[in-house]
Amino acid sequence: MPAFLQIDPSKCTACRLCELACSFEKFREFNPEKSCIREVVLLEEAFYIPVVCYQCDEAWCLKVCPSVALTRNRELGIVELNETRCTGCRMCTMACPFGVMFYSPEKGKVFKCDLCRGNPACARICPTKAIEYREEDLTLQRKRKIYSMKLMDAYREVQK
C-alpha cells in the first residue's frame, strides 16, 4: 500500500506552517490561499485540524471531471491532476465533499494535493507530527491504545 497523510488533530497547534510549506512547494510563495492543505481553526472550541485531499478511492472529483484531467495514480496513491487537460470548469471543486479542490484564478485551472509526489512538504514541516506521511496507520493504532488504557483505568476502578 502506498503511504498516505495521517492527521492527528489532537497534536495540531494551529500554527499553519503546513499551509506555508505547501504554497511554497507548489507556487514558490508563502500564501495560505495557494495551499492544498488548509488549517481549520475553531478558536471557540479549541479544535484545530489540517484539511487536505484524502485521495479517495471513489473520488467524486475524478468522476465528475468532463475533460479527464483527473486520473488515479496507483503507484503514488493519488488522484492526479493533468493541468494541460484541465479546462477550469470547477466541477471538481463543487463535487469534492471536503472542500480541498482549489481553483487558481491566475492560472484558470484547479490545483490539488499530489502528496508532493512522495515527499509531502506539509508533513516535513509539521513541528508536532500532527501530519505524518507513512504506510501504516499509526493514528489508528494510537487511538486503540488510548481507548484501551481508558478501559483499563475504568476496569481497575471497578475492581477497587
Add this chain to the structure above:
Amino acid sequence: MRGYAGRILRVDLSSGDIREEEINYDVARKFIGGRGFGSKLLFDEIDPAIDPFDERNKLIIVTGPLTATVAPTGGRYMVVTKSPLTGTIACSNSGGYFGPELKFAGYDALIVEGKSQSPVYLWIKNGKVEIRNAEKLIMKSTHQTEDIIRDETDPDAKIASIGPAGEKLVRFSSIINDKHRAAGRSGVGAVMGSKNLKAIAVRGSRGIKVFDPDGFLQAVKAANEKIYASPVTSKGLPAYGTAILVNIINECGLFPTNNFQRGVFEEASKISGETMAETILIRNKACFACSIGCGRITEVKTDGHKMKGEGPEYENIFGLGSCVGVSDLEAIAKANYLCNELGIDPISAGATISCAMELFEKGNIDEKTAGLPLRFGDADLLINLIKMIGKREGFGDILAEGSYRMAERFGYPELSITVKRQELAAYDPRGAKGMGLGYATANRGACHLRSYTISPEILGLPEKLDPFAIEGKHNWVKGFQDYTSVVDSTGLCIFSTFAIGQKDILNLLNTATGFNYTSEEISIIGERIWNLERLFNIRCGFSRRDDTLPPRFLMEPLPSGAAKGQVVELDPMLNSYYEIRGWDENGIPREETLRRLGLSG
C-alpha cells in the same frame, strides 16, 4: 526587493483619505521592519511633544520581512505610537494571525492618522479598503466585536480590536487580535480608542516571495533544528508555556508578591505552569508559523458553566496572582480572560490594583474612598476591579489611570512600582540586577522584553551570571537591548532567541530580503533603533532623572528568600551604561554616536 509586501497603507480618519505608498527600501534596509521601521516612521512623522491623545498622534501597525513566511515564529506584528501611559514611544508586539494577514492583504504597514467623528472600523481586503460604521460595536467586548465583524465581512477575516477599555481611554488598554493575542503594553489600545477606531479587519490572498527560495528553506531548516534541540523551546515552553517560570523565579527569590513587598510567594506552587498543566490546561496553541507553540488553551468553571480562553501567561500569573496575593489559578485565568475581552493589559492592571492594595494596607486609602476594602488575596475583588477598570466605573476610573497617577493622586507616588509610569513585569530587580538596569533604561518604560537578562542571570543562557553582581551588567544590557531591537524588527518572536542566534537570523533575513547584511551591520542596526527611540523620548523631555527605579528597589532590601538582603545599586551600572552607549552623563546621545549610527541631522 523580496520578503516585503512592498506597500504601506495610510488611512486618515479625519478626512477619510485612503492612500497606498511604496515602501522605501533604503529606510527598510536601515531599520528592517517591525519595531525599527515603525519607530522611524513615527519619529519622522509626528512631533514627539504632542499629547498622546492628540489627533496628530499616529497609530502604526507594522510587520517585518519575516512575518508571514515559514521562518520559525514569523507571525508577529508591532504597534508603534506615542504612549498615553508613559508619554514615551510605545511599541507593543503581538502574534496570532492578524499580522501575517495584513501582509497577505498587500501591506507591510498600516498608518492610522487623525480622528474619526464617530466610531468606525477598517475593512481591508486585498488592496480594497473601507472605513465602516461601528456604532453597533460601542462598548462591545473584543470577542463580540470579532464575531460581529466576521459576520459582516468574511468568515476568515483576521481582526484586531479594542474593548470597552480602549474606548474609555484606560491608559493601559491593549489591542487584541484573534481573540486572545494582545499588543498588550503601554496603552496602545487607548490611542486607537482616541481615534474612534474600534477595529481593523483584514483578509488577503497575496503571497509573499523571498529573494533566495532554496537558501531561505535551508536557513529555516537550520533554525528549526536548533529550536527542536533546545530544552526551552522544544520541551519547557510547549509543555508548560511561559508559566514554567513561576517556580523557577520564586525559588530564586524574585517573584514579585504583594506589590513587590516580597520576592517569595508562599503559594506559588498553586499557580505554577506545572499545576496549570495538571488542572486547567486543555492543550497548547501556536501563533502563526510558530514551531514552539507556547500558548495555553485553558478552561475554568464559572457560575456553573465552562469558560474557555487562552492563558494565563507567566507575566499575567504574576500581575493577577502573586502581585495581588491571589493564589486561585481558576480566578487568575478568569481575570485574564476578562482582561482580553475588555482590552486591558493584565500586567499593568494587576500592578495598579496591587499598588492600591498596599496603599489600603498602609491606611493611605480608606474604604470610603475606594468604595470597598482593598485586601491582598481577594480574588473576587480582583475580578470586580478589573470589570470596573474596563468601563471606568467607580474606583475603577481612578485605577484606569495606572499605578503612578493613582498613587500620586493619593500622595504616595513612591509606592507605585513603575518606571516612566509603566508598571514593572514579573521580576523583582533586586534578585537579578541586570533587570534593574534594563527596567530603568527601557525606552517604553519598565519592560522585561527589551533586555531579558533573566536568561543569563537566572536560566544560565547563554552562560550563567551572578544575579546579584553589578559588574559587567551594562555590557549585557546594551547587548540584549540592541539585539532585541533587531529581532523585534524582523517579524520573529523574541522566544525564538532561546534557541537561535544572530547568525541564524542573519541567514533568514539575507535569504528573504537579499539585503546581504553583515553581522556588523546588523549590530549597528540594533543600536540605531535603540538610539532612535531614545531620541524620540529625549524630545519628549526624558533624561537621566527618568532612568531610575522605584525607591523600594534602591533602598529596601528584599526581606526573605534566595535574594534576601539585596537592593539594586543602580547608579554605578547606569554610569557605565551611558559610557558604552556613547551618551553624556545626562543620558543624551553624543553627536559622534549619532553620526556613527547615521542618525545625526
